[in-house]
Amino acid sequence: MNKIANRAVMCEVLKEAAGRDRDVVVLCSDSRGSGSMTSFAETFPAQFVEVGIAEQDLVGIAAGLASCGKRAFAVSPASFLSTRSYEQCKVDCAYSGTNVKLVGISGGVSYGALGMTHHSAQDIAAMSAIPGMRVYLPSDRHQTRKLFEALAQDGQTAYIRLGRNPVEDVYEEGNIPFEMDRATVLREGTDVLLVACGEMVKPAKDAAERLGQEGISAGVLDMYCVKPLDARGLLEAAKGKRLVVAVEEHAPFGGLGSRVAQVIAANDPMRVVNLSLPDAPVVTGTSEEVFRYYGLDAEGIAKTVKQTLRG
16 A cells, blocks of 8 residues: 655655756745655755745745746645635736746645635636646656656646545556656546546546456546646547546536546547536545545446446
């Protein structure tokens, strides 16, 4: 069982990058602990800025540093980063073309019992709606490493959502297929395609294995790049399927499911089902408890596929 959270992997990658390049800087909004960035701050104090609980300032300062040639990573809880500082994300980062990576930590429902004020179930929709903003949700620690290694080298703004707790590995160390802005085919299938991102990829993969045992051939596509969505990869994977199911830790509007349905409807119409959190305050509990409650675990995903195919 993996005990390394994706946010801890991010810290290690950024420490490696900061050691090579003094222009790599990290900014936090009183979130170095929850973002696993304490080690970075201690190792590179001259490349770390603690802004305090002021998310608008966080993004604005990061954009200012980026305009001076710095490679800025602004790390803050996703629920606050994607709402309180939305104008700064839109104007100072995306519209201004600054090299700021906006890292939303403790994303989705991973703050658990703290409830709707701390859940980020609308961030994919909000950030995807901004022209020039890329949106990424890595599925495990291995993909997180590959993604941040790539992001540390490019010069464009992006929003990355990371969960709070360690998640089970999707990929094996030493065997991590990764191409920037291209979805990864985890499993081939002939009947159904499951498209997932972030922490929903492992349950989707497990659900496909369950379905296979019952005679339903399910493919799995890891769409970590929600924007730009890999439309070509999606259409190739969906070809010939009876059903496409999008699975996301997000509200039902404007997220992965909406983007998948839009591409499928415009190119190769077939039935698309979106498995998501509800359009309502989410029940409180651990991530696993919430996923189980809304049918976003392997059992629930498999059940939805079987019911839809029968209907």
